Amino acid sequence: MSKTTSIFARVEPEIKEQAEMVLNKLGIPMSSAINIFLRQVVLQNGLPFEVKITHNKPLAIEDLTPEEFNNEIEKGFNDLRAGRVVSADKVAERINREYGHEL
Numbered sequence: 001m002s003k004t005t006s007i008f009a010r011v012e013p014e015i016k017e018q019a020e021m022v023l024n025k026l027g028i029p030m031s032s033a034i035n036i037f038l039r040q041v042v043l044q045n046g047l048p049f050e051v052k053i054t055h056n057k058p059l060a061i062e063d064l065t066p067e068e069f070n071n072e073i074e075k076g077f078n079d080l081r082a083g084r085v086v087s088a089d090k091v092a093e094r095i096n097r098e099y100g101h102e103l
Contacts, residue, residue: 007034057099
């Protein structure tokens, strides 16, 4: 077996949790997913996906499949259970700041 080394990375807890949910469904440990990513970086001689700035727009229910909608609802329930809640005023401020929409 080849030697291994450790990587320490800070990630947002929500992103880690969401990634773990997907990887668990796939039966892939987080360390294996990171190893796959790094191998692809080497093989591609860069990031294995396109990196660009996309137009920042809020999710629209009509653009979501039923599965995507259910995943968004599940994320909301997980946030609520974990105490990750924000006041309506803060949400309105963020929407105005990020999307230019006044509520």
